[in-house]
Amino acid sequence: MTDSTLSTRYDPKQVEQKWYTRWEQNGLFAPRGEGEPYCITIPPPNVTGSLHMGHALCYSVQDVLGRWMRMQGRQVLILPGMDHAGIATHKVVEAQLKTEGLNRFDMGREAFVERVWQWKEESGGTILRQFKRLGFAFDWSRERFTMDAAYHDAVLDVFIDWFQRGLIYRGKRVVNWDPGLRTSVSDIEMHDEVRHGKLYHVRYPFEDGSGSITIATTRPETMLADVAVAVNPKDARYVGLVGKKVILPLVRCAIPLIADEYPDPEFGTGAVKITPAHDPNDFLVGQRMGLDFNDPKQVPVCIGEDGRIHFPGSPYDGLDRFEARKRIVADLEAEGYLEKVEDYDIPLKISDRSGQVIEPLLSEQWFCSMHSLAAPAIEAVRSKKIKFTPERYSDVYLRWMEDIRDWCLSRQLWWGHRIPIYYDDECKPIAAKSEADAMAIAGGPVTQDPDVLDTWFSSALWPFATLGWPEKTDDLAKFYPSNVLVTARDIIYLWVARMIMDGLDRVDEIPFHDVYIYATVLTEDGKRMSKSLGTGLDPLEYIDSFGADAMRFALLIQTGHNQEIRFGEKRIEEARNFCNKIWNASRFALMHLNGEAPSKIAPERLEDKWILSRMSFCGATVEAALREYNMMEACKALLDFFWSEFCDWYIELAKHRLESGEAAPRAIIRNILDRFCKWAHPFMPHITEEIWHMLPGVDPDAFLDYSDWPVGGERDESAESEMARNQEIVRAIRSLRQDAGITPKQTLPLLFASGDNFDAEIVRSQTWFGNIDRSTPEGASVGTVAEGVEFKLPLAGLIDKGKELARLDREEEKISRDLDSTLRRLNNPEFTHRAKPEVVQRDRQTAADLQEKLAKLAERRDQIKALP
RNA sequence: GGGCGAAUAGCUCAGUUGGCAGAGCGCCUCCCUUACAAGGAGGAUGUCGGGGGUUCAAGUCCCUCUUCGCCCACCA
Numbered sequence: 012m013t014d015s016t017l018s019t020r021y022d023p024k025q026v027e028q029k030w031y032t033r034w035e036q037n038g039l040f041a042p043r044g045e046g047e048p049y050c051i052t053i054p055p056p057n058v059t060g061s062l063h064m065g066h067a068l069c070y071s072v073q074d075v076l077g078r079w080m081r082m083q084g085r086q087v088l089i090l091p092g093m094d095h096a097g098i099a100t101h102k103v104v105e106a107q108l109k110t111e112g113l114n115r116f117d118m119g120r121e122a123f124v125e126r127v128w129q130w131k132e133e134s135g136g137t138i139l140r141q142f143k144r145l146g147f148a149f150d151w152s153r154e155r156f157t158m159d160a161a162y163h164d165a166v167l168d169v170f171i172d173w174f175q176r177g178l179i180y181r182g183k184r185v186v187n188w189d190p191g192l193r194t195s196v197s198d199i200e201m202h203d204e205v206r207h208g209k210l211y212h213v214r215y216p217f218e219d220g221s222g223s224i225t226i227a228t229t230r231p232e233t234m235l236a237d238v239a240v241a242v243n244p245k246d247a248r249y250v251g252l253v254g255k256k257v258i259l260p261l262v263r264c265a266i267p268l269i270a271d272e273y274p275d276p277e278f279g280t281g282a283v284k285i286t287p288a289h290d291p292n293d294f295l296v297g298q299r300m301g302l303d304f305n306d307p308k309q310v311p312v313c314i315g316e317d318g319r320i321h322f323p324g325s326p327y328d329g330l331d332r333f334e335a336r337k338r339i340v341a342d343l344e345a346e347g348y349l350e351k352v353e354d355y356d357i358p359l360k361i362s363d364r365s366g367q368v369i370e371p372l373l374s375e376q377w378f379c380s381m382h383s384l385a386a387p388a389i390e391a392v393r394s395k396k397i398k399f400t401p402e403r404y405s406d407v408y409l410r411w412m413e414d415i416r417d418w419c420l421s422r423q424l425w426w427g428h429r430i431p432i433y434y435d436d437e438c439k440p441i442a443a444k445s446e447a448d449a450m451a452i453a454g455g456p457v458t459q460d461p462d463v464l465d466t467w468f469s470s471a472l473w474p475f476a477t478l479g480w481p482e483k484t485d486d487l488a489k490f491y492p493s494n495v496l497v498t499a500r501d502i503i504y505l506w507v508a509r510m511i512m513d514g515l516d517r518v519d520e521i522p523f524h525d526v527y528i529y530a531t532v533l534t535e536d537g538k539r540m541s542k543s544l545g546t547g548l549d550p551l552e553y554i555d556s557f558g559a560d561a562m563r564f565a566l567l568i569q570t571g572h573n574q575e576i577r578f579g580e581k582r583i584e585e586a587r588n589f590c591n592k593i594w595n596a597s598r599f600a601l602m603h604l605n606g607e608a609p610s611k612i613a614p615e616r617l618e619d620k621w622i623l624s625r626m627s628f629c630g631a632t633v634e635a636a637l638r639e640y641n642m643m644e645a646c647k648a649l650l651d652f653f654w655s656e657f658c659d660w661y662i663e664l665a666k667h668r669l670e671s672g673e674a675a676p677r678a679i680i681r682n683i684l685d686r687f688c689k690w691a692h693p694f695m696p697h698i699t700e701e702i703w704h705m706l707p708g709v710d711p712d713a714f715l716d717y718s719d720w721p722v723g724g725e726r727d728e729s730a731e732s733e734m735a736r737n738q739e740i741v742r743a744i745r746s747l748r749q750d751a752g753i754t755p756k757q758t759l760p761l762l763f764a765s766g767d768n769f770d771a772e773i774v775r776s777q778t779w780f781g782n783i784d785r786s787t788p789e790g791a792s793v794g795t796v797a798e799g800v801e802f803k804l805p806l807a808g809l810i811d812k813g814k815e816l817a818r819l820d821r822e823e824e825k826i827s828r829d830l831d832s833t834l835r836r837l838n839n840p841e842f843t844h845r846a847k848p849e850v851v852q853r854d855r856q857t858a859a860d861l862q863e864k865l866a867k868l869a870e871r872r873d874q875i876k877a878l879p
Numbered sequence: 880g881g882g883c884g885a886a887u888a889g890c891u892c893a894g895u896u897g898g899c900a901g902a903g904c905g906c907c908u909c910c911c912u913u914a915c916a917a918g919g920a921g922g923a924u925g926u927c928g929g930g931g932g933u934u935c936a937a938g939u940c941c942c943u944c945u946u947c948g949c950c951c952a953c954c955a
Contacts, residue, residue, distance in 0.1 A: 019915060210955075227955055274955075283955050292955085358954060403883065407950075410882075414951090500950085535891085537948080568903095569892080574884050574949075577891065581904060588917045599914030647893075647902080655902095662914080742921085749921045754910060779912085832899065841935035850898050850936090857899080 021594035023558025027697040031146060039716055040150045042086045042490075049085040050490035051077060052474050053149065054498050054506070055157060057096035058134040059103050062141045064532040064540055064578055065499060067550040068566040072529055072642060073497050074147045075567065078693040079637055081148075082720040088490050089148065090477050092155035093135050097427040097466035098200075098364045102192060104130050104426070120425045127426045131156075141551060146559045146696050148716065153486075155477045157469045158428070165476035166469045167431045167444050169517055174432075174442040178380050179420065181440065183304040185287070185294040186419050188372035190318030190332075191365035194423040195376055197465060198416060199504050201360045201369050210355035211340060212280065214348045215240055218256040218265045224249070225350050227279025229357045230289070231343065232335040234259065235313035235322045237266055239285040241296055244270040246281045260348040261339065262325075271296050288312040288373035304373060312373055316423070332370065377421040377430060377462070381512075385415045388511040391521050397511060399526045400640045401572040404503060411504050420465050427463030434458050471509035474522035481517075491518065495525040495640075500574075503528070527640040530570050535579030553583050560695035561586040564646060567694055571643035589650055590698050593691075596658050597702045600680045603669045608708025609678035617737070617770050619679055620730035622661040625652060626683055630723020633690050642694075649691050657683060660738070667776060681706060686721045736798045737773045743797035744778040747804070750818050751793050763788045765801035794871055795822075796864045815875050823868050830861040 034040065042048070051073050056066055077089040104127045108114055115123040135156070142149065155162060173179045186195040211231050216223040226240055237259050242249040249268075256265040273296050274283045287297030287310050302309045315321035320335045322328050327335045343349040360369035389412045391397045392405050399405040421430060432440045433449035435457055443449035449457045472480070474496075478487040492514070498507060507526060514522030533539060534546045541547055553562050565586035569576040614620045629652035636644035661683075665676035688703040692715040700715050744762070753759065762780040764771075765787070775783050787803065793815055794803035833854055836842050843851050 020917075229955065279955055281955095290955085292953095355955095407883070410951075503950095531949085533948095571893085573892090579891085581891080584917075585903065588915095591917050592915065595915035595918085597914085602914075643893080644895095651902085658914085659919085663919095746921060749909070752909090754912095754920095829899070836899090836936080839935060843935085845935045846898075853898085 019595060019598070021558075021591045021698065023560060023590065023697065024555075026701045027144075027146065027559050030697050030700045031143060034148065034714065034716075035143075035151075037714065039714055040089070040148045041152055042088045042150070043081075043717070044084065044086055046084040046086045048088065048489050049077070049080040050088045050090070050493040051495055051497065052090045052477050052493050053092065054496075054502075055092040055094040055155075055470070055473065056138055057099050058093050058131045058138070059096055059099045060134055061137045062550060064548050064550060064566070066141075067145060067562065068529055068532055068570060069497060069499065070142065070145065070147055070149075071563045071566055072527070072570070072640075074145075074149070074563075074696070075637070075642065075693040076495065076497075077148055078696060078716055079720065081716045082689065082692070082718060084719075086489075088150055088153070088486070090153050090155065090490075091142065091147075091149040091151065092157070092473075092477060093131075093138060094470055095131065095156065095158045095427060095466065097422060097424055097463060098192060098194065098196070099466075100127060100130070100134075101424050101426040102364060105192075115425065123425050144551060144554055144559060145563065148696070153477070157466075157473070161479070161482075162469065162472075162476050163428060164444070165472050165480055166428045166464065168481050169472060169513065170431055170464070170468070171442045171444065172517070173379065178383065179377060180380065181375060181377050183373060183375050184378070184419070185289070185291045185371045185373050186376050187360060187362075188316065188370045188374065189362040189365050189367055190316065190370050191362065191367035192424070193316050195372075195374065195419055195421065196362055196364060196369070197419050197467075200363050202363055204359050204361045205356045206359055208355055208357040210279065210353045211343075212350040212352070213260065213284075213343055214350050215257040215260060215284070217252075217268075218258055221255075224252065224257060224268065224282050225280045226282045226284045228284055229355060230286075230336070231339050232320065232327070232332055233286040233289040233313060234284055234339070235262055235320070235325065235327065236286050236288050236311040237262075237284045238287055238297065238302065238310065239267050239269045239300065240282055241269050241271040241274050241285050242282050243272065243274045243276050246274070246276040248276075248281060260346065261342060269296075269300065271299060286313075289314060289371050291371050294371075294373070310373060314370060314372065316372070316374075318367075318370055376419050377432070377460075379418040379420050381415045381418055384512040384516055385412050385508075387515045388412060388508065391511060391515060397521050397524065397526060399528065401528065404500065404526070404528045407500075408503055408508060412508060415508075418465070420468055421460075421462040422465055423461075424463050427466060428469055430460040430462050430464055432460040434460070467505050467509055470506055471513040472517075474510055474514055475518050492521050493523045495527055496523040497527045497529060499531065500528045501531075525640075530573045531575045532566070533575050533577050535577055535581075537575075537577055540578075548578070553580075557583050557587040558590060558697075560698050561590050564589065564695055567642040568646035568650070569643060571641045572639075573643075589654065590695065592654055592658060593687075593695075593698060593702065596653070596662060597684060597705065599662065600684055601705055604677055604681055604707055606707045607677065608706070609674055609681060612678045612682050613675050614679070615673075615675045616772070617730060617734055618661055618664045618773065619675055620727045621734035622657065622679065622683065624725070624727040624731050625656050626686060627723045627725045628652075630686060630690050630721055632723075634720075634723060637693075646694060649687070649694065653687055653691075657687070663777065664773060681708075685709075689715060689718060689721055690723075692716070733770075736768075737770045740769050740774055740797040740800065740802070741777045743795045744774065744802055747793060747795045747802070748778065750814075751804070753804075759804060761788070761805065763792070763794075763803040763805070765803075766799065769798065769800055792874075796867045799860060799863065801867050812875060816872065819868055819872050819875070823865065823872075826861050826864055826868070830858060830865065833858045833861065 053070060053073055056062060073089060077087050081087045105115060170179065187201055189196050208229055210227050210229055212225050212227050213231060214223040214225050224240060240257055253268055253270045255268045257268055259266050273292055274281055285293045285296050287294045287302060297310060304310050313320060313322045314332055318332050320327045320330045320332065327338060330338060340349065362369055389409060392408055431444060432442055433446060434440055435453035436455060441449045441452050441457065443452060446457060446459065474493050475487060475491055478484060478491055480487055496507065510522045514520060538546050550562055561583055565583040569582065614623055629648050632648035633645045665680060668676045684702065684706055688699040692699040703709055703715055704711065760781040762783045764783055764785055767785060771783050788805035790805060792803040792805045794801055837854055837858060
């Protein structure tokens with residue numbers, strides 16, 4: 012019995028390493044066979060560092076699905092890769108440079124990009140190691156990066172196509188400018204924040220000397236670029252004044268007082284200064300005024316890309332925008348223009364990328380017109396061609412899509428896909444795949460646009476560019492559309508929506524059938540996990556101390572259709588304990604299997620039939636849960652079955668049968684371990700592979716991923732209910748023993764039973780009695796009634812009369828309460844008439860049982876009282 | 880302002896079509912019973928956030944309110 016030498020504690024470290032190496036060496040992760048293809052192109056993590064808990068969950072779910080499908084004979088491709096993550100990576104490397112006293116502008120574009128590639132190798136390597144430690148069976152041979160040469164080609168292809176179709180256009184707009192990173196960012200790359208500030212009331216005198224009009228502003232520094240003052244045409248206070256000119260204080264030039272719908276008469280003074288270059292709303296007013304945004308005289312810009320005042324000749328030139336505000340306010344006050352200052356909570360846009368206050372800034376950018384791309388993508392979700400799980404997210408998606416805005420594509424960065432636009436000597440843009448192509452078209456020298464594309468432009472092609480598109484590859488034909496996208500809810504707009512639009516537009520087919528949005532992993536006390544807050548947890552640390560299987564299971568058992576999960580060390584300890592339980596139960600089983608692999612399962616006793624039925628139920632539950640992407644339910648089914656049913660009952664019942672050499676429990680236990688290993692394998696791949704291979708009869712060269720997925724579902728209802736009765740009885744008698752102060756170790760010779768509607772062997776062995784006698788004991792005894800059978804144990808001399816009576820009281824009280832509520836229902840004719848007959852029948856039975864129990868309790872009370 | 884989610888045992892959370900409230904952890908008692916003390920047996924614990932309504936019957940369905948989290952929009 013070599014197996015008994017196995018440690019009583021499961022050691023994940025060596026087991027996990029051993030199997031991962033073997034899986035890789037045997038090429039398990041690439042698609043195999045001729046089964047129906049199943050594909051997931053994993054969300055490529057950013058090469059900005061290392062993976063966190065959210066990643067661990069995200070990819071664990073995908074690994075579960077992949078392994079589950081593989082076991083069902085599908086041809087599975089889980090395609091991994093990483094994202095160059097333009098701004099995010101750019102920022103990481105810029106921060107590194109800063110610590111070295113360098114910056115990208117001194118380095119130059121080429122050297123900087125080279126430096127980022129170095130970082131990409133480093134971060135990518137870390138991430139890959141983490142993936143492998145978590146045990147993911149992804150096809151590393153097909154690993155892709157969003158800046159691979161072929162991928163870049165796909166990006167150019169889409170851009171040029173859309174440019175030629177007029178979907179991509181260049182324009183001067185007020186964009187969200189991040190002065191820290193010196194680039195534009197999109198609408199969805201920033202968040203709102205309210206900060207304490209001031210609302211300044213500034214007097215703008217009329218040119219004709221007839222007094223002044225007062226405007227309210229939170230940003231006096233932008234007045235340098237004011238082009239007008241606007242009032243609402245319905246605002247009675249200003250009727251007749253519109254058309255006058257006002258003098259812009261400090262700048263001392265004349266600007267018009269205009270009427271526009273935009274000012275809200277209720278706010279401030281009802282008069283607004285209009286600065287089209289530094290405010291999106293003012294920009295719209297400027298458009299309505301018919302301004303030429305290319306003419307700096309008509310639309311001046313007073314803040315530069317670095318967030319400093321750019322107003323040559325003024326004393327403010329070169330000042331930081333916040334410093335300039337102070338100076339300008341001071342000057343306005345000194346010159347008597349400042350009417351009043353109020354405290355005011357200013358709603359601001361903060362860049363998600365740098366944390367800087369977004370500066371709305373007029374600049375020339377590339378945009379993508381979204382409406383025509385969105386229409387089919389809306390239809391695909393509305394018609395349920397693409398299904399979201401949980402379903403509520405399809406509404407989130409649709410609402411955003413129906414109100415979609417044009418997308419600012421260009422970023423003033425160096426890390427990313429450079430925009431394939433070349434300008435000829437007349438500054439006419441030409442879209443081309445290379446400089447040579449562009450020159451051929453231009454017939455002369457060209458200059459490439461310096462900007463790069465928003466990183467999501469390339470991410471949007473992920474489901475097909477990774478499969479070789481625009482080439483017509485075998486992979487593309489076989490694996491597109493992929494089956495499911497597993498992702499976080501915060502990138503539904505950024506990524507999911509765009510993949511759907513791109514897929515439908517460029518490949519003419521949805522990119523995936525299902526979208527599963529998993530829960531956000533929070534800390535134990537409900538905080539967002541974040542490195543900067545110090546609340547981030549590193550999965551690798553937990554894997555080191557608890558094992559990858561425990562790590563995965565701990566996350567998966569909390570992941571259903573919920574929106575968030577709280578994760579702490581407690582949860583992973585529980586999962587580790589489960590691994591240990593699996594290990595020890597298997598150890599026990601192996602000690603008794605004697606290396607035999609009994610082929611035929613012959614259920615002989617009630618518990619055999621029961622456990623086989625429960626096993627079947629477990630498999631069916633796991634499968635149904637997986638179909639609905641409900642990891643929690645699947646994990647719970649596995650845990651409950653294995654621990655509470657198989658270990659706590661079946662193994663306990665099987666012990667003495669194994670001792671006496673019975674074949675049936677051996678065969679059944681082996682069968683259960685085999686199936687359990689299979690059903691649990693997607694969730695806990697290493698420990699299940701290890702145990703499965705220890706089972707006698709398992710081909711040492713086989714792997715669970717390519718074994719089979721047993722079908723569950725056949726139930727033996729009568730065995731289940733009969734077993735449940737016996738379990739009830741066992742629990743009642745154990746409780747009785749405990750109450751009587753008898754420890755399990757004290758095996759009592761005799762238990763007396765009043766009937767025989769129970770399985771004597773189950774009850775006797777599980778309540779630790781030598782024998783059961785179907786008569787009434789003489790002398791003092793304690794007893795209990797369970798499932799209509801009365802059990803007594805003789806306790807002459809041991810019984811504490813007072814205690815026993817108190818116990819009977821408690822029991823009686825509880826039964827009476829139950830009986831009362833049941834009778835109340837039954838005595839209500841409305842209930843008996845209207846409720847479903849089976850419900851009424853069940854209640855009648857319950858009432859009868861309770862009454863009988865009560866009678867027996869009364870009888871017992873008399874007996875006890877009669878004792879000396 | 881609009882939308883989504885959450886509120887159930889001390890904590891973290893399950894609760895499928897309405898039919899007598901569950902698990903894990905924690906707590907109490909007992910047990911190192913030859914697979915496992917990272918374990919076993921037993922036990923205590925609930926105005927299911929508040930208030931209405933529908934129903935014979937509501938944690939579950941409807942209305943409403945409160946608190947928390949998230950998303951979207953707007954704001955001089």
